[in-house]
Amino acid sequence: MLEVQNVSVNYRGVRALEPLSIDFAAGELVGLIGPNGAGKSTLIKAILGLVPASGRVLWNGLPLRRQRQRVAYVPQRSQIDWDYPTTVWNVVLMGTTALRGWWRPPGREAQRRAYAALERVDLVGLRDRAIGALSGGQQQRVFLGRALAQQADLFLLDEPFTGVDRKTEAMMLAVFSALKAQGKTLLVCSHEWGDRLQQYDRLLLLNQQLLADDRPEGVMTLENIHRAYGQNLQLVKPSADLPFVC
Numbered sequence: 001m002l003e004v005q006n007v008s009v010n011y012r013g014v015r016a017l018e019p020l021s022i023d024f025a026a027g028e029l030v031g032l033i034g035p036n037g038a039g040k041s042t043l044i045k046a047i048l049g050l051v052p053a054s055g056r057v058l059w060n061g062l063p064l065r066r067q068r069q070r071v072a073y074v075p076q077r078s079q080i081d082w083d084y085p086t087t088v089w090n091v092v093l094m095g096t097t098a099l100r101g102w103w104r105p106p107g108r109e110a111q112r113r114a115y116a117a118l119e120r121v122d123l124v125g126l127r128d129r130a131i132g133a134l135s136g137g138q139q140q141r142v143f144l145g146r147a148l149a150q151q152a153d154l155f156l157l158d159e160p161f162t163g164v165d166r167k168t169e170a171m172m173l174a175v176f177s178a179l180k181a182q183g184k185t186l187l188v189c190s191h192e193w194g195d196r197l198q199q200y201d202r203l204l205l206l207n208q209q210l211l212a213d214d215r216p217e218g219v220m221t222l223e224n225i226h227r228a229y230g231q232n233l234q235l236v237k238p239s240a241d242l243p244f245v246c
């Protein structure tokens with residue numbers, strides 16, 4: 001279980017995240033939504049300990065920072081240096097470092113695990129390709145592959161669906177479902193609004209503070225949309241059964 005307790009973040013004295021507390025259960029797929037600049041990436045980075053934050057982040061009752069190998073992180077694509085001279089295989093293999101230790105060269109088991117992850121994200125045929133020579137969707141899959149190779153318990157994914165087509169998105173969702181079934185916890189930051197948000201067990205609506213934390217139907221209300229995005233947003237409600245779409 002992941003417990004975020006009273007976590008807040010300031011960047012050079014400017015408050016990016018008001019104190020918030022959230023619990024995440026094993027086997028839960030949680031979506032993190034909110035407008036640009038709402039603090040979604042900041043929350044993920046605060047959980048990971050990548051930005052200075054107040055409060056506590058516990059994994060199974062102990063500080064997460066002492067159990068970083070339990071967390072797999074898929075950063076936003078824009079945060080990665082795609083010109084770095086490395087291949088798909090090397091990035092995915094890097095996922096095994098957390099368990100074997102960076103000083104130990106990857107043995108047969110690490111290679112087996114990395115290969116299985118490559119197969120899962122359908123990148124075996126591109127394993128020797130430089131990461132800079134991949135399409136946007138392929139790049140997203142490389143870092144998902146790295147996360148899978150790590151065999152972590154907690155997955156933090158920052159906008160994994162950006163730049164992916166419907167087929168890749170379906171594949172990624174199938175991976176998330178399989179991880180959920182194994183009891184893994186997933187927090188996925190997304191810009192999406194609309195019916196795709198129904199796939200989450202729970203949604204967190206953020207705009208500097210936590211505005212809503214509920215099942216998708218409870219979060220995707222007109223009132224919440226206005227609270228997060230302002231009153232002027234154009235909304236369409238395609239049918240009585242479907243949520244609002246921006």
Ligand SMILES: Nc1ncnc2c1ncn2[C@@H]1O[C@H](COP(=O)(O)OP(=O)(O)OP(=O)(O)O)[C@@H](O)[C@H]1O
Nearest residue numbers: 011012016034035036037038039040041042043191
């Ligand atoms: N390193 C930083 N130094 C100073 N301010 C920062 C830094 N990183 C983020 N911010 C600011 O903190 C706020 C939250 O940013 P953050 O990237 O977490 O938002 P976000 O919800 O992920 O946005 P987006 O949807 O655009 O990716 C923004 O106002 C941003 O300008």
